[in-house]
Amino acid sequence: MSIWVGNDTRLLVQGITGTEGRFHTLQCVQYGTNVVAGVTPGKGGQDVEGIPVFNTVREAVADTGANTSMIFVPPPFAADAILEAADAGIDLIVCITEGIPAHDMLRVKNALAGSTSRLIGPNCPGIISPGAAKVGIMPGPIHKPGSIGVISRSGTLTYEVVHQLTAQGFGQSTCIGIGGDPVVGSNFIDCLTAFAGDNETTGLVMVGEIGGNAEEEAAAFIRENIKVPVVGFIAGLTAPPGRRMGHAGAIVSGSSGTAASKIAVMRDCGLHVCEELGRLGEFCAGIFTG
Amino acid sequence: MSIWVGNDTRLLVQGITGTEGRFHTLQCVQYGTNVVAGVTPGKGGQDVEGIPVFNTVREAVADTGANTSMIFVPPPFAADAILEAADAGIDLIVCITEGIPAHDMLRVKNALAGSTSRLIGPNCPGIISPGAAKVGIMPGPIHKPGSIGVISRSGTLTYEVVHQLTAQGFGQSTCIGIGGDPVVGSNFIDCLTAFAGDNETTGLVMVGEIGGNAEEEAAAFIRENIKVPVVGFIAGLTAPPGRRMGHAGAIVSGSSGTAASKIAVMRDCGLHVCEELGRLGEFCAGIFTG
């Protein structure tokens, strides 16, 4: 089983005719995702390798029954694209775009609170339910169907984690990159809540990083609500304070948001924290088979 | 029993130092309502017959535990007052003010959709749970504690209905005037939903009028969800089309929103429609004792 994406996913790609959009769309198709439509304003009526392109999301939904959208629209237009998808009743919106202005995301986040749409991202690799559907830019082949759920604020770091899990023989139910921005559509807790409702997810890996207090809140949530074992990892133990480490959200302010404090809280809440990324796979094997 | 207001009501009055606000506050106190605070910006620290006045709703809530607000603020400032009450976490906001601009109410209605506050009104007489709490401008003495719920778009017409019910010996659980504006905080269905959860309400009277289609939607809801008998009445059988009959929402446009069409739908949905206001009390007696 899996959460949010799977065999029922009918994917629409906003910005399908751009270089990135086209490339990753075809990667998703190749993985087996049911890509039903694309949207690029002004290119309605064209197609991308047989996938029909529409002018508006509403048209695309009406014509193809799309229920999930993946967004590759450039930052100045990305907030509008997210709002358009929500307005058209898309259930799951996955925004890959990096560099959306903070005020735009503030408005989008509040606008979505009043809608039925769920947003993943922005500035994220997307979501994959191995063997069923890939909605994002992660490399498909490192994944393997299985029962471990992975949630992460990062991109390639997630691939590293998944790679080690797969190498140890642990497949994944669903892997989600929630994105490295300070304002993201779905946070750790949203994902954990969904995994808690998935009987076939028997273990979880949560990959955090310095900055903010999302990991602390997630840990408290895990203590109260999550029955399966959870492995935690935090990147940025050696990050200097006051510097933004690539991700807009990855910054230690004073003594708050440090890796050490996050790890302490996670341990307190019963998570199995692995501090050595190089041995994360083995560590997980110890926990998930133990 | 009752809904929304009762013995737990801790009432705050916004605009308490105005002529109307002061007068009706004291009427509510006299009825037995627990009035704990008033708010008038700039008059914090004063009192109205012993009721402490605060500068902001947040202060008032922090100091007195107010959970309900009644608003007498003039139209230009009423939207702000409603938003302030919601921001301070007030559970039930009853806005008496008439003449709030339509665009203001559009924004307020959407803002409240994302909050935990419920709004009754604006342009309404308020809500009363006879014998427990009166939050509004209706005359207290015509009411009597009992088990009939009353919901109405009107003011004095509601008093007429309540008066006839009381005269026939039927007390009321809660009477709500939802207001005569086209955009109101709580509509018939919101009230019906709450009454459906109140075991001690054994009958309902719904008083509608021409304009819009709130009565039609309520009737459909009643057919599906309401187990107790519902008496319906519609004012405006003889209203000429295209003219606004006092209330901003009371207008027949073309063939839609007429009293006749509303009555037909209500009958279809199993409501007991009384067409003669003069005999409404007797009519109710027939239904509620039958």
Added chain:
Amino acid sequence: MKLHEFQAKELFAGAGLPVPEGRVADSVQRAVEAAEALGYPAAIKAQVHAGGRGKAGGIRLARDRQEAQASAEAIIGMTLATAQTAGRGHTVHRVLVEQGQQIKDELYLSILPDRATASMMIIASTEGGMNIEEVAATTPERIIRVRVNPLIGLQPFHLRQVAFGLGLQGDQFKTFCGLLQKLYSLVVSRDLLLAEINPLAVTEDDRLVLLDAKVEVDSSALFRHKDLAALHDPSEDDPLEAEAKKYHLNYIRLDGNIGTMVNGAGLAMATMDIIKQAGGEPANFLDVGGGANAEMIENGFRLLLSDPDVRAILINIFGGILRCDVLATGVVEAATKMALKLPVVVRMEGTNAEEGSRILNDSGLELITADGLQDAAEKIATIARQL
């Protein structure tokens, strides 16, 4: 509050929206001068608050001076009764003279707060120039409806939905989006209840022009738009209704002969209904307000008596916070002051109703008191039948 077409167009022009060049004229001579100045063909359009002016002869095209003269003469001073004026005629005091346009295509565009869904509604159609309700009834697929959450505001995707829906392309697409954005801002910033452009013309040289304009301003919001409040044209109001408005009374004239005075709109409507059910014909709807006082009662009386059709009066007051004894005193004073001759049935209920009845009975006036609403309706209907 409705605006005249020329007022609406001034508002639009001020917001940077493209309207035809035009001038207002209140005499035939000035209308002809305007047409001469603007050039031919010129459109001469009656300025009254009535839709469907074209069919009723209120809009004419003039190709030369003679035609301008003839059209202006025909329109100025005429009484215009259209399908949308509900039987009432509007006297034309002014015309708008405009440059005629070479029209290729006519679109429809309107924006209004949709109160049922608490959202802003944009309605557009390729079928401009027609009554939009007719288009909706016959070819609903040609109507584009786009809802905008007023908190989120108009977004680029809304613009695209409308523009693609209308089949626009290239420069026209962009021009239209800019136009729609300005119109939306105007509706929100000026508290409009309706801004309707029908038609929005596409000219032979591919410009977009707001050919007709219908605007309704929210009267409740005039406190923050003094300039719009000043646009009110009292000549369009029924004199009695205008008088009522001054006193904060809601008054609507009807066809019958029984004057009614009631506190509260719902009860006032229900009172009209019950009179009719008893066989009478109400002469008006008059709501003196839920919180009416003695002065408002007096003003209400004056209104009723100034209508020559009123032959009998029913007063129905549900005393709430306002006590019935106070009201009764007001009725007695007003009736005495105005030397009331008409039969008056009074029904009072609520706070201090008995005391109120006593005051009425002791007044020496020929006031007929009623025992309940049903009794009141029957009494007044009986009286009216005997007139």
Added chain:
Amino acid sequence: MKLHEFQAKELFAGAGLPVPEGRVADSVQRAVEAAEALGYPAAIKAQVHAGGRGKAGGIRLARDRQEAQASAEAIIGMTLATAQTAGRGHTVHRVLVEQGQQIKDELYLSILPDRATASMMIIASTEGGMNIEEVAATTPERIIRVRVNPLIGLQPFHLRQVAFGLGLQGDQFKTFCGLLQKLYSLVVSRDLLLAEINPLAVTEDDRLVLLDAKVEVDSSALFRHKDLAALHDPSEDDPLEAEAKKYHLNYIRLDGNIGTMVNGAGLAMATMDIIKQAGGEPANFLDVGGGANAEMIENGFRLLLSDPDVRAILINIFGGILRCDVLATGVVEAATKMALKLPVVVRMEGTNAEEGSRILNDSGLELITADGLQDAAEKIATIARQL
């Protein structure tokens, strides 16, 4: 992107906010001229991106020409290291010379998007002129926090909450509310991540003056604020970090000697961590991006090599959509082109990793390939220890 105080104040003045009269000077002579023109007392303030300038001697008050001369000489050209500059010194190229104010009271006011709650946050305090974090720690009850939903926007009640919270009255209450409203609009319309006024001075003659101003603009939003983008001061940037930015690389200089190049910020951080855990010291954080290509790898190399402290290099690439063979080719090309002398450990994983390793091994370069992350970290740490 941080603005200088004088830039922030120009922005504020443009929005109608009250700032002291002042002039920017980039030489002692011009500073003295400015002070002479403005009159005494005059404040002379170092323009660098650093908080806590006052304590570090970057702000001085001059009562006459001599003092102005002395202050300007002391400040211009100085290297300012404050409690908030994290060890790094800022060379002062410019000063802002301002009219001194007669101050009665100092308030604190800031507005910022609070990303955790997705709301706009207004922070105010009667304890102006102090570090607000200190106030929050010692007397939290003196801090007023008001959250504004960005869709609903700033409402009058928000203004009242702040103004009553600060104990303002009468005209000052109104003036403050107007000021806060303008500041809020500015923050939203110009995409500011922070607008901080500390102190907001109440003068002896009861005016409110924005005495200091700290502004951070959202770099991601500069595409719609060309004027703000032009305010960027490259002299405040670390030259290598500035160079990296040109190539869309995320680079941060650290204290160690092991240069790192990684694709993806999270993996880059974790790579630094693992190097340290293995006993090494990273010289930098370098994220070439999740979608790095051969060209970015080359640019990354150039950056690493231009840092004289870098003595060994670890490349850690998780090939995803980008294939490892393509990357390996890029590494080989760049290393060859730049005649690489330093020891380089390469760890590649993901798509076509084996093919990538083969390319590296066959290149004839002295590249050390690693088998997994742990192996890579241990190899580079061992190398570094032997340097």
